[in-house]
Amino acid sequence: xxxxxxxxxxxxxxLFIAVYSDKKEMTCENxxxxxxxxxxxxxNILNILCKNNFLTKGSSISNIRLKRNIKDITxxxxxxxxxxxxxxxxxxxxxxxxxxxxxxxxxxxxSPAFGEIMNSMKDILSTVSVDSLLKKYx
Numbered sequence: 001x002x003x004x005x006x007x008x009x010x011x012x013x014x015l016f017i018a019v020y021s022d023k024k025e026m027t028c029e030n031x032x033x034x035x036x037x038x039x040x041x042x043x044n045i046l047n048i049l050c051k052n053n054f055l056t057k058g059s060s061i062s063n064i065r066l067k068r069n070i071k072d073i074t075x076x077x078x079x080x081x082x083x084x085x086x087x088x089x090x091x092x093x094x095x096x097x098x099x100x101x102x103x104x105x106x107x108x109x110x111s112p113a114f115g116e117i118m119n120s121m122k123d124i125l126s127t128v129s130v131d132s133l134l135k136k137y138x
Contacts, residue, residue: 015133
């Protein structure tokens with residue numbers, strides 16, 4: 001199973017802010033420089049995090065902080081805002097040749113299995129907090 005780059009960068013961004021927000025100026029430019037990532041990508045990630053109430057921005061541009069306690073942010077929370085898949089639409093594509101009997105039944109055949117996979121992912125990722133990741137790191 002593949003994990004998207006956006007999920008990885010969002011986790012990395014949250015961890016970075018959790019560790020360094022009291023020590024470094026938290027601007028999009030500084031975060032992207034430290035993480036060696038395109039500032040536009042980091043800005044998009046910060047916007048997603050703000051939109052979903054993970055971050056608060058103070059009056060100063062350098063005042064980016066986590067809004068939630070690191071014990072209350074799980075990998076599932078981050079996955080939901082970056083990569084969550086709609087099982088009902090996972091196998092819908094304009095490229096599929098729906099006239100084929102096998103392909104037209106593919107969503108019905110595979111959706112239950114992928115639903116179970118997503119539930120398992122949710123169960124496991126919900127137990128891993130940002131706090132627990134930082135404790136493993138330190």
